[in-house]
Amino acid sequence: QVQLVESGGGLVQSGGSLRLSCAASGRTFSSYTIAWFRQVPGKEREFVATILWTGISTYYADSVKGRFTISRDNAENTVYLQMISLKPEDTAVYYCAARYRSNSYYTDRMRYDYWGQGTQVTVSS
Secondary structure, three states: OOOEEEEOOEEEEOOOOEEEEEEEOOOOHHHEEEEEEEEOOOOOOEEEEEEOOOOOOEEEOOOOOOOEEEEEEHHHOEEEEEEOOOOHHHOEEEEEEEEEOOOOOOOOHHHOOEEOOOEEEEEEO
């Protein structure tokens, strides 16, 4: 089992940058594939990016490709989401999620077993 806590959200102007962190508890963090999702009120939670438990492979939603970078530091039990060139449409609550030893990319939120509480990102125009 793993517990996830997101941080790093905030208010930023369009074109700005933020780095989100997803800190995990548990000694087996390195065995979890981690994904970032985001949600705005009234809409489905949507996939943003994922990094496999091996740390080798990553996958991004088309809407963030080239602007967002997901990475992990297993020694620190943390996954990061570096976001640059932010746009107002990136405004959402960002959640990290975990799935045990997934060797495939999953964009369906139902595939993930553990979730954090979310962190708000607001991009002003």
